[in-house]
Amino acid sequence: MDVTALRAAWQAVRWLSELSRGDEMCRSIKTLREPYTEAVTDSDVQAAALQYVRKISGFRRPAEHNSAAFDAAVDAVAAATRELLDGLVVRGQR
Numbered sequence: 114m115d116v117t118a119l120r121a122a123w124q125a126v127r128w129l130s131e132l133s134r135g136d137e138m139c140r141s142i143k144t145l146r147e148p149y150t151e152a153v154t155d156s157d158v159q160a161a162a163l164q165y166v167r168k169i170s171g172f173r174r175p176a177e178h179n180s181a182a183f184d185a186a187v188d189a190v191a192a193a194t195r196e197l198l199d200g201l202v203v204r205g206q207r
Contacts, residue, residue, distance in 0.1 A: 121186070122193035125165060145194070147203050158198070162191035 142161045145153045166186045167173055175183040 122189035125169070125190050125193065145198055146201055153198060155195075158191050158194050159187070162187045162194055165190055 142164045143157075144150065145157055145161060150157070166183060170183060170186070172179070172183065
């Protein structure tokens with residue numbers, strides 16, 4: 114993954130994290146960390162990434178000429194989300 118895509122994905126994850134603290138969280142994206150969710154599957158992460166990219170791009174399905182950028186963004190957000198979830202330490206959890 115190139116550095117620019119990874120940086121954009123991390124910014125997206127931080128933005129989502131900030132939104133989840135307020136009342137403006139997108140209702141289609143659920144919290145993916147313990148204790149809210151016991152087991153997070155790759156499908157859960159991919160679905161959240163897809164919803165996020167759809168929300169910020171304004172496209173449910175991109176046109177053919179935008180599909181490569183759209184798919185790359187979904188993959189970058191999913192990778193950053195998985196890395197974030199794998200690195201979180203929740204107090205009181207093992």
